[in-house]
Amino acid sequence: MRYIIPDISKVVLLLTQLGGLKMEETLLMIPGPTKVAPRVLKAMSEAIINHRSAEFAEILTETNEMMSEIFQTDNPSYTITGSGTAAMEAAAGNILNKGDKILNIVGGKFGERFMQIAKAHGGVPIELKVEWGTAVNPEDVKNILDENEDIKAVTIVHNETSTGVTNPIEEVGNVLKDYDALYVVDTVSSLGGDDVAVDDYNIDICVTGSQKCLAAPPGMAAVTVSDDAWNWIDKVESSSYYLDIRKYRKYASNEPSETPFTPSISLMYAMREALDVIMEEGLESRIKRHKLAAEATKNGVKAIGLDLFADEEVSSATVTAINMPEDVTDKDMRGTMRDKYGIVLAGGQDHLKGNVFRIGHMGNVTYKDIVTTISALEMTLKGLGFDVELGKGVGAVADTYLASKKF
Numbered sequence: 001m002r003y004i005i006p007d008i009s010k011v012v013l014l015l016t017q018l019g020g021l022k023m024e025e026t027l028l029m030i031p032g033p034t035k036v037a038p039r040v041l042k043a044m045s046e047a048i049i050n051h052r053s054a055e056f057a058e059i060l061t062e063t064n065e066m067m068s069e070i071f072q073t074d075n076p077s078y079t080i081t082g083s084g085t086a087a088m089e090a091a092a093g094n095i096l097n098k099g100d101k102i103l104n105i106v107g108g109k110f111g112e113r114f115m116q117i118a119k120a121h122g123g124v125p126i127e128l129k130v131e132w133g134t135a136v137n138p139e140d141v142k143n144i145l146d147e148n149e150d151i152k153a154v155t156i157v158h159n160e161t162s163t164g165v166t167n168p169i170e171e172v173g174n175v176l177k178d179y180d181a182l183y184v185v186d187t188v189s190s191l192g193g194d195d196v197a198v199d200d201y202n203i204d205i206c207v208t209g210s211q212k213c214l215a216a217p218p219g220m221a222a223v224t225v226s227d228d229a230w231n232w233i234d235k236v237e238s239s240s241y242y243l244d245i246r247k248y249r250k251y252a253s254n255e256p257s258e259t260p261f262t263p264s265i266s267l268m269y270a271m272r273e274a275l276d277v278i279m280e281e282g283l284e285s286r287i288k289r290h291k292l293a294a295e296a297t298k299n300g301v302k303a304i305g306l307d308l309f310a311d312e313e314v315s316s317a318t319v320t321a322i323n324m325p326e327d328v329t330d331k332d333m334r335g336t337m338r339d340k341y342g343i344v345l346a347g348g349q350d351h352l353k354g355n356v357f358r359i360g361h362m363g364n365v366t367y368k369d370i371v372t373t374i375s376a377l378e379m380t381l382k383g384l385g386f387d388v389e390l391g392k393g394v395g396a397v398a399d400t401y402l403a404s405k406k407f
């Protein structure tokens with residue numbers, strides 16, 4: 001028997017290179033967290049300062065003002081240290097007295113979450129069940145409101161990340177104009193990537209998170225609140241201490257402006273930088289870029305011969321859910337994409353686990369990311385024995401981009 005003794009320095013070099021490949025070249029095509037620009041990462045390494053200082057107040061105020069601009073509202077916005085769910089909880093925990101009825105529109109994982117949060121804060125949910133993969137019919141919302149005059153609020157998820165569906169928040173907002181119920185919208189995976197006009201859509205409370213289309217690191221959330229909602233909130237006993245939104249309003253109005261508790265200062269630096277990036281690109285251009293990426297992704301996967309999970313006319317601008325082809329496991333498909341091609345896709349959630357996979361195309365997503373992903377998807381499926389004509393999906397992506405005047 002012969003042993004080959006490896007040259008240890010070569011082994012170390014190889015390992016370093018492999019490590020480097022993993023860190024640098026993995027393409028994150030999931031619906032959050034998304035790729036963060038180097039200048040945003042760099043902002044996080046700035047010195048920690050006193051959070052009750054004029055210097056920090058300026059950063060806080062600027063960030064909150066930019067948030068209102070992105071929400072497209074004249075109402076004030078507040079940043080909260082916590083993930084997107086914290087903002088959902090801030091919404092539900094400040095508008096419900098024990099036993100208040102709330103209408104929750106549930107067509108996926110996040111709609112369900114909003115209902116559970118409402119319940120945790122004493123609300124009595126009325127669930128409007130929407131088949132996963134489809135959008136809510138605004139007429140159904142109207143009917144339930146007519147039958148239940150005492151509904152205090154309606155929650156809806158704009159972009160249901162678990163199914164890749166966009167709900168018609170403008171149309172539902174039109175319905176709600178004729179009712180007293182507060183309109184509460186989760187735009188965690190759409191704000192900065194799809195149309196969200198809080199004032200035009202009659203939205204009372206809108207929530208979002210940092211790590212999706214805004215392309216900041218995870219850990220920050222934001223909420224904006226209308227005058228109607230404030231009138232209501234002032235009459236309700238908040239069921240949360242940390243997320244009592246009145247504290248955020250009060251401290252923001254201090255001189256200098258503050259947050260009630262110590263915020264993640266580093267994340268606030270990153271948030272401001274990420275919002276600056278959005279302002280530089282322009283919100284409108286950014287949304288167009290997302291819509292084009294979604295169109296290219298859908299055309300690419302369809303050209304490969306795969307089926308979309310969501311109804312196409314309501315499919316998301318920021319995440320595409322695709323039916324897992326028969327005869328392949330999620331482990332093989334997404335595993336090959338990740339390990340062989342360095343591209344991370346998301347799986348399905350709950351009963352969609354193993355049956356659906358999702359391509360996130362949100363944040364700083366570019367043509368290069370889409371074409372690489374679709375190319376790797378072709379190679380993966382071919383490698384797993386599917387009859388795939390290489391280049392078809394990639395061609396459809398290229399055609400989509402070339403046909404667009406926005407590109």
Ligand SMILES: *Cc1c(COP(=O)(O)O)cnc(C)c1O
Nearest residue numbers: 083084085110159161188189209
């Ligand atoms: C990601 C997401 C959230 C919040 O999730 P966190 O993990 O708490 O940031 C809420 N709603 C939707 C639609 C989301 O996509």
